[in-house]
Amino acid sequence: MSDTYAVNLDDVSKSFGAFKALNGVTLRVRQGEIYGLLGPNGAGKTTLIRLICGLLEAQAGKVTVLGQKMPNVSVLRHIGYMTQQAALYPAISVEENVSFFAAINGAEEGVREALELVQLWDRRGSVVATLSGGMRQRCSLACALVHKPELLLLDEPTVGIDPQLRVQFWDYFRRLAAAGTTLVVSSHVMDEADRCQRLGLIQYGRLLAEGSPADIRAQGGSRNLEDAFLALAGSKGS
Amino acid sequence: MSGHRVRAITRRLLQGFRRDRRTLALLFVAPIVILGLLGYLMRGSTSAPSVGIVNEDTGPLGAAVADSLRHSTRITTSDVSAADADARLRDGSLVAYIRFPPDFTQQSQGGNVAPEVHLEGSQPGEDTPVIQALQQSMISLASQVTGRTVRFAPRIEYLYGGSSYDTLDYFGAAFVGLIVFFLVFVITIVSFLNERSQGTLERLMASPLRRGEIVLGYMLGFTVLALVQAVEVLVFALAVLKIQNHGSVFLIFGMEALMAIAAVNLGIFLSMFARSEFQAVQFIPLVIVPQFLLSGIIFPVSSEPKALQYVSDVLPLTYAVNGMRDIMVKGADLGSPGLQLDAAVVAAFAILLIAAGSATLRRRLA
Ligand SMILES: Nc1ncnc2c1ncn2[C@@H]1O[C@H](COP(=O)(O)OP(=O)(O)O)[C@@H](O)[C@H]1O
Ligand SMILES: [Mg+2]
Numbered sequence: 161m162s163d164t165y166a167v168n169l170d171d172v173s174k175s176f177g178a179f180k181a182l183n184g185v186t187l188r189v190r191q192g193e194i195y196g197l198l199g200p201n202g203a204g205k206t207t208l209i210r211l212i213c214g215l216l217e218a219q220a221g222k223v224t225v226l227g228q229k230m231p232n233v234s235v236l237r238h239i240g241y242m243t244q245q246a247a248l249y250p251a252i253s254v255e256e257n258v259s260f261f262a263a264i265n266g267a268e269e270g271v272r273e274a275l276e277l278v279q280l281w282d283r284r285g286s287v288v289a290t291l292s293g294g295m296r297q298r299c300s301l302a303c304a305l306v307h308k309p310e311l312l313l314l315d316e317p318t319v320g321i322d323p324q325l326r327v328q329f330w331d332y333f334r335r336l337a338a339a340g341t342t343l344v345v346s347s348h349v350m351d352e353a354d355r356c357q358r359l360g361l362i363q364y365g366r367l368l369a370e371g372s373p374a375d376i377r378a379q380g381g382s383r384n385l386e387d388a389f390l391a392l393a394g395s396k397g398s
Numbered sequence: 399m400s401g402h403r404v405r406a407i408t409r410r411l412l413q414g415f416r417r418d419r420r421t422l423a424l425l426f427v428a429p430i431v432i433l434g435l436l437g438y439l440m441r442g443s444t445s446a447p448s449v450g451i452v453n454e455d456t457g458p459l460g461a462a463v464a465d466s467l468r469h470s471t472r473i474t475t476s477d478v479s480a481a482d483a484d485a486r487l488r489d490g491s492l493v494a495y496i497r498f499p500p501d502f503t504q505q506s507q508g509g510n511v512a513p514e515v516h517l518e519g520s521q522p523g524e525d526t527p528v529i530q531a532l533q534q535s536m537i538s539l540a541s542q543v544t545g546r547t548v549r550f551a552p553r554i555e556y557l558y559g560g561s562s563y564d565t566l567d568y569f570g571a572a573f574v575g576l577i578v579f580f581l582v583f584v585i586t587i588v589s590f591l592n593e594r595s596q597g598t599l600e601r602l603m604a605s606p607l608r609r610g611e612i613v614l615g616y617m618l619g620f621t622v623l624a625l626v627q628a629v630e631v632l633v634f635a636l637a638v639l640k641i642q643n644h645g646s647v648f649l650i651f652g653m654e655a656l657m658a659i660a661a662v663n664l665g666i667f668l669s670m671f672a673r674s675e676f677q678a679v680q681f682i683p684l685v686i687v688p689q690f691l692l693s694g695i696i697f698p699v700s701s702e703p704k705a706l707q708y709v710s711d712v713l714p715l716t717y718a719v720n721g722m723r724d725i726m727v728k729g730a731d732l733g734s735p736g737l738q739l740d741a742a743v744v745a746a747f748a749i750l751l752i753a754a755g756s757a758t759l760r761r762r763l764a
Contacts, residue, residue, distance in 0.1 A: 213604040233606060241604040247597030264605050303601070 165224070166191045166311050166342035167212055172221030174207055174365075181207045183365040184221070189344055189358075194337050196356030197346040198389070204365040205346040206244055209313050212344070213241050226310060237265060240309035244316050246300035248288045254295075255284035258302045265307035274306040277332060294325045301329070305336065312336065314345045318352065330355050350386040361389055368392045420677060428683040435691055435706075442703035446471065449528055450478035450486060450495030457503020459539065463513070464498070466535035472527040487518050487557050490736070493700060494518060494528045510549045511536060519556035520727045521568065521698040529554075558728045563642060570641035571726035572695045572719040574631055578654050579661045579718065580686060582624040586665025587678045590616065594669070609759045613752055617662050624658030625651075644729030649737075653725060656744045657718050663751030670758040689715040714747035 167189035174182040182204045189195040197205050210216040211223050214231030223230040226238055248257050258275060262268050275281040278298040288296060297317065305312055314333075318326045330352075333343055345356065353359055354373050361368040361376065369379050369392050380388025415422055451467060453460040468475050478486060478495060486492040497514040505511050513532065517525045529552065536550050554561075559568065593599045602612060632650060635641045643650070668685065672678040691697070692706060693715040699707055710716045721740030724730035730737040 215600065215603055233608070236604060236606045239604065241601060243597050243600055245597045247601050249598060250596065261601070261605070264602070264607050266606075 164191060165189060166226060167195075167344065168222075168224040169208075169211070170222040170224070172211060172218045172223055174204075174211060174216060174218050181365050182211070182218075185362070185365070185367045186221075187360045187367055187370055189342060191342055192337060192340055193357040194333055194343045194345060194355070196353050196359045197344060197362060198348070198350065198353055198359055199346075199362035200348050203348075203362045205348075205362060206315055207365075208362070209241070209315050209344065209346060213239050213313055237307070238310045240304040240307065240312045242300055242304035242312070242314045242317055244319075246293075246296040248296060248300055248303065250289040251287065253285050253287055254280050254291070254299050254302075257288060257299060258284075258306050261303040262306045267307035270306045270308060274302040277305070277335070278302045279328075294321045297321055297325070297329075301332065305341075309341065311342045311344070314343065316346050316348070318347065318349070326352075350389060353385050361392060363393050418677075421680065424680045424684065428680075432683060432687055432691075435688055439691060439697050439702060439706065442706070444701050445704050445707070446474045447493040447524055447527060447700055448491065449473045449475050449531075450483055450492045451475050452478055452480045452483055452495055452497040454480065454500050455498040455502035456500050459503040459506055459511075460498035462539050463532075463535050466539060467496070467531060470531040470535065472531040483516065484557070487516060490518070492518070493524045496528070496532060506548050509547070510551055512551050512553050515552045515554045517554065517556050519559040519563075520723050521694070521700075524698050524701065525554075527701075558644075563727075566639065567642045568723075568727070569695065570635055570639060571643075571722050572693070574635050574641075574650065574726075575654055575657050575718050575722045576690070576693075576695065576715070577631055578624055578628050579657045579715070581627065582620055582658050582661040583665045583686065584679075584682070585623070586616070586620050586662045587669045587672070587681065588675050590666050590669040591672055591675055591678050595674070609756045610752075612759065613663070613666055613755045616666060617659060617752065620662040620665075621655065621658050624662070625655055628654040628658065641726070643726045645725035646731065649725045649731065650722065653718070653721050653741065653744070656741060656748060660714060660718075660744055660748040660751060663748055663755050666755040667751050667758065670755075689713050692716065693719045695719050714744055717743040 165188045167187075169185055169187045172182055172185045173180065185204075185208065197208065199205055207216065211218055212225055212230065214233075214236065217231055225232075225235050228235045249260070252260075255271065255275065258271050259268065262271050262274075272281065275284055278301055280295065280298055280302060283291070283295065288299060291299065297320075301314070301317060304314070318329050321329070333345065333355075337343055345352075347353075353376075356373070358370070358372050359376055360370045368389075369376055371379065373385060376392075377383060377385060377388050380391040382388040382391060449467075451464045453464050455461065464475075464477075467473065478492070480497065483492070483495045483497070487495060494515060494517045497516065499505075499514065502511070502513065513536070515529060515532065517528065519525070532552060533550055537548075541547055593602070628651060632647065632654070636643055636647070664685075668681050669678060672681070692699075692702070692710045692713055694710065699710045699716060702710060717740040721737055721744065724734060724737045724740060728734075732738070
């Protein structure tokens with residue numbers, strides 16, 4: 161049963177010292193869907209993503225990814241992770257960056273396809289330090305998906321980019337999902353939520369609600385997702 | 399010019415330091431550590447070098463001078479036979495030996511004394527106390543024995559190095575290795591820290607890469623750089639500066655490579671304990687300078703205060719410096735036990751750091 165889920169978190173808690181960053185989170189991401197992880201800054205989205213790819217270990221609960229209990233090195237080959245800041249090597253070119261991440265995942269052949277997807281093939285020779293913020297973000301995405309992972313974890317990929325590029329990004333995401341990739345996309349912007357198949361609302365390290373955008377609206381009793389979120393946060397947060 | 403704006407900058411700067419306790423501590427601790435160490439090295443109860451005495455004099459003067467030397471505070475003496483003396487010099491248990499020839503007393507009656515001083519000679523500065531002690535003992539005694547003023551003209555012979563060596567020949571040998579060690583260390587610690595602060599290390603950690611692979615990859619990359627640098631330094635030292643070399647160029651290169659590998663891994667390891675490039679650079683006065691002072695490059699280890707000798711004996715740079723001098727000044731080859739030990743210690747240190755670097759990599763991702 162659990163292996164129809166790409167990601168399965170069971171009552172997971174994670175503390176940093178005395179601070180509880182995640183508190184009994186249970187959520188499931190289905191294979192091939194775009195799952196939106198929504199919550200304000202400091203809610204615990206990055207911590208949750210780090211738990212999914214095994215960078216952090218939960219103190220309580222169980223994290224299962226692609227059928228394997230995390231942390232597990234053998235699963236990492238099938239995961240792509242785009243960190244919150246565009247983590248790239250500034251002194252080398254776009255293509256050299258993508259080739260590097262391809263090589264450490266044993267997928268050298270995917271470089272061109274990844275660069276074409278994010279429309280950086282023409283700029284492949286440019287040194288990363290000279291790129292605009294949006295191009296860096298695209299390059300970072302290319303690095304995360306160059307090895308065609310089954311599960312793509314994107315930590316606030318659309319923060320700080322212009323509306324045009326945001327539309328483009330969602331277009332990439334839909335194409336990836338259509339090709340069978342599971343995507344977990346975190347965001348603190350509610351207007352992105354409608355583009356996801358299912359959502360997890362998270363605040364203060366707790367999962368407030370989970371379901372399709374329509375489910376969330378119904379649960380929050382509002383046609384507007386933002387209002388629904390506030391209603392749900394109000395009822396559970398106190 | 400606005401005093402207000404200038405003050406704003408000054409205040410902001412000091413505010414940063416107030417929070418960065420480590421930098422503050424370093425600012426006030428490092429000078430004391432370094433100066434204290436230097437003071438102890440130069441003024442501490444420096445241990446007296448071991449000097450052998452070979453007395454073959456048939457007259458009374460040799461025995462009298464030997465007796466006076468035994469009471470000298472500058473050197474520690476022991477009686478050795480003429481047959482053993484050279485071997486003892488070679489194995490390092492003696493820094494020098496003094497030989498009074500059979501006609502020594504007779505010579506003094508002629509107004510000239512020429513005791514033989516045999517010096518090991520591979521380290522500068524070790525011969526000064528020997529010659530001073532001898533001179534002191536000679537002058538007064540010779541005139542007592544002969545009743546007239548006597549000219550002191552020791553015959554000095556060097557096992558290694560010698561009068562054809564200048565300061566650069568001695569220091570150059572060790573510096574050739576140290577330059578590479580130091581620069582490679584700085585480059586590694588800063589680039590590994592960049593990996594951390596620009597977030598790429600987090601990406602690497604979420605990839606199938608293993609910790610050992612990261613450390614080894616870094617090591618190879620920087621070692622290649624270091625070796626190119628080593629060749630350049632070596633060619634410049636030998637061809638342009640004409641530093642004397644009695645050993646194999648390939649051995650020097652091999653020793654430099656070992657030092658470079660150790661430096662890379664020291665850099666990776668220490669980068670775990672720094673949060674900024676600023677903090678990384680602070681390791682130089684704390685880790686590099688004391689090692690440098692204690693490595694024997696300037697002050698021979700044998701003349702350090704006893705307590706510091708123990709410290710020197712566990713610092714890898716001491717062995718590296720010693721190894722370089724063994725090769726370049728003494729012309730040691732791989733069959734030499736001294737060089738084998740030096741190379742083994744530097745290599746063991748490198749391996750230890752590879753393990754330590756890999757083990758600490760998980761910690762402090764962000
Ligand atoms: N390594 C850490 N040490 C201490 N606290 C942390 C650490 N990582 C995250 N936190 C804290 O956990 C909370 C959740 O952080 P994070 O997961 O980054 O939130 P988000 O990504 O939703 O903005 C924050 O309050 C943050 O300060
Ligand atoms: Mg975050």
